[in-house]
Amino acid sequence: MKILIVGGGGREHAIAWKLAQSPKTEKIYCAPGNAGIEEYAECVDIGVMEFEKLAAFAREKEIDLAVIGMDDPLVGGIVDVFEAAGIRVFGPRKNAAILEGSKAFSKDLMKKYGIPTAAYENFDDPEKALAYLEGAELPVVLKADGLALGKGVLICNTLEEAREGVKSIMMDKKFGAAGNQMVIEEFMTGREVSVLSFVDGKTIRTMTSAQDHKRALDGDQGLNTGGMGTFSPSPFYTDEVDDFCRQYIYQKTVDAMAAEGREFKGIIFFGLMLTEKGPKVLEFNARFGDPEAQVVLPRMKNDIVEVFEACIDGTLDKIELEFEENAAVCVVLASKGYPVSYEKGFAIRGLETFKEKEGYYVFHAASRREDGVLVTNGGRVLGVTATGKDLKEARANAYEAVKWVDFDNKYCRSDIGKAIDESFVK
16 A cells, blocks of 8 residues: 655654554655654655645555644645545544634533533633633633644633733734634643544544653643653553543544534544543544654554554444553653744764664654754654553663763653652552
């Protein structure tokens, strides 16, 4: 099969790596890709939002399967364009990708179908949002309605912070058009867990659990980022939690989308909060998480091409997902100053060590070649992933591998996978 991946980050590198293992894979293209993805795919200089160019390229190369990695093109309707052009594509159509594309839509869906989530109100008028805050219980969570690179969420502990947040999102348009509408949500406490799933419109198959670290600094301090690291599985995602989610969240979400005439085929990422009152949905994504994909895919035993095809064909009920009985930890190596401002173009050294070691991976988030030299090309540069027999070993291996890599202004958190009480790594 000839396969086209749309995207160019660490998630797409992990997908390319996994696709390359399938005996069904003959050739992989990636648009636009990056310097790491080049090992598995021929990178093509077409932007992810250039739908017609991408479709024309897919027709020209007689692509058998397109895999859409990123949220922006999914929400923008790339799957509809590819399907209209007769191209077989993995991912939700535009009317289903709204599950991620609009937080107001997803909150209303959960309310309508009784899927547990935080109490909330939607606003399209900043003055009404400010008036609502006067009587709201603090802290509150403010969420830009649209896509904001994982950064459009503000936790406000004081009324003054909340007022500033409304101004930032809805008036100053810090996140652009994503802030035209806003959700004000009850602040929930508990452990966060990510559960990714494959969906074929009616059947859902969940993957192994994971947990992301969004804040830039150790101890979950600093600004929200696209993700500074992750681990899998989550020890807090117990059989009891899984049973609850299967009964009240997972299938109900798939059925709700179908009932709304928005059949969902692709990936649903469930961001969960394990509260004292049981698991609740924090958010949905309509694609693999980044960097969650970098710890989930290395543990997955299945041929991913077969799973993608089953989702497209509506035959997912015939697939049973299998994962290794191990653990994985990913530490993101970022450019110092991320997510605010940072320099690019620094030479990356030490990656050859990964080729000599089994169970160690480096997924490129933002790299390019400059005069034959591999250099940094963004805020999050690399995702260093390692496996181990348990989380403690995987974490030790990942941080050992972090030492192999060097570039100027390299920065990473030192506490990925380290719970505050460290109860789960004993």
